[in-house]
Amino acid sequence: MVTRLRERTTTSVDERIAAALTHMQPRVLLGNGQLGYRTTVETTIDVVLGDGSDPAAPREQIKLTSLESEIAIPDPVLLSDGSLRFDWETYRFITTGVSTVLFGTDTPIRILMGRGVDPMIRPTLGHCLVPADVTFGTVPVPCVSEVNLVVETPFGRLHNRGPAIMRAMVTSVPPIGEAFIQQGVVKLYSEEGDEIATKEATASTLTGIISS
Numbered sequence: 632m633v634t635r636l637r638e639r640t641t642t643s644v645d646e647r648i649a650a651a652l653t654h655m656q657p658r659v660l661l662g663n664g665q666l667g668y669r670t671t672v673e674t675t676i677d678v679v680l681g682d683g684s685d686p687a688a689p690r691e692q693i694k695l696t697s698l699e700s701e702i703a704i705p706d707p708v709l710l711s712d713g714s715l716r717f718d719w720e721t722y723r724f725i726t727t728g729v730s731t732v733l734f735g736t737d738t739p740i741r742i743l744m745g746r747g748v749d750p751m752i753r754p755t756l757g758h759c760l761v762p763a764d765v766t767f768g769t770v771p772v773p774c775v776s777e778v779n780l781v782v783e784t785p786f787g788r789l790h791n792r793g794p795a796i797m798r799a800m801v802t803s804v805p806p807i808g809e810a811f812i813q814q815g816v817v818k819l820y821s822e823e824g825d826e827i828a829t830k831e832a833t834a835s836t837l838t839g840i841i842s843s
Contacts, residue, residue: 651707651715651761654768655804656840658704662747663722667703668805669841672696674726674742676833680733683816683829690831693740695728699841701747704804713763717804721755721776723747733828734785741783753779755794759801771800776811782819789819789827797835810836 658666674697679690701723707715724744729737744755757776761767777794797811813833821827 647709647715648707651717651767654802655704659842661701661703661722663701663703665703665720665722666705667701667719667722670700670702670805670807670837671698671839671841672700672724672726672835673838674728674833674835676742677831678733678819679829679831680827681829682818682826683831689733691730691732693728693730695726695740695742697724697726700724700726701745702805707761707767715761715767717759717761717774719757719776721745721757721778724755730784738785743781743783744778749781752781753794755779757797759804768802771802771809774799774801774806774811786827787821789821791817791819791830795830795833797833805837805840807837807839810834 656668658668661667674695675692677692679688681688700721702719703722704717704719707717710716722745725748726742728740730740731737734740743749743752746752746754755776755778757774759772759774761772765772776797778797779794780791782789795817796814798814799806799809799811801809817830818826819828819830
């Protein structure tokens with residue numbers, strides 16, 4: 632009886648993971664040797680100089696495009712409470728845009744994330760949880776990403792001290808077309824430790840998969 636119970640449990644686990652994998656696009660081998668995706672990404676950020684407390688401080692919305700990012704995603708795992716968990720790491724992300732207000736006229740800026748860009752950048756990690764009573768792909772499930780970034784500007788390289796929390800509700804992996812939204816505000820500091828700007832809002836959306 633114990634053997635049969637174990638067989639049924641193993642079959643149930645395998646079926647649940649197999650069902651989840653049907654909502655994952657085929658993965659490719661990334662530069663770090665892991666399986667994952669190369670994607671295009673569109674990002675919009677709202678930035679104000681200083682700590683955001685001065686309503687007269689210069690502010691700007693900047694649109695940025697990444698023509699290739701790398702996201703490492705292993706197979707999902709089944710947790711003890713019956714939920715499924717997808718983990719990922721944004722291994723390489725470079726997105727470019729143009730500032731016309733804060734950093735000068737038609738001034739290029741870049742946002743960098745991931746250890747594949749610079750091993751000194753803290754990793755950007757995320758996960759999705761699929762509750763035990765939900766079949767992945769049938770209803771949106773919560774995902775969170777903890778983002779550590781570097782912004783290259785004429786003021787030098789700016790960074791956040793603690794991870795920026797981005798959340799989304801998704802139905803597939805990778806979540807093409809489903810926006811991750813910044814929670815709260817994110818302070819940006821210079822390499823000398825001075826507070827330079829505040830990222831008041833961010834929306835980032837994977838727009839496509841690069842097949843190879």
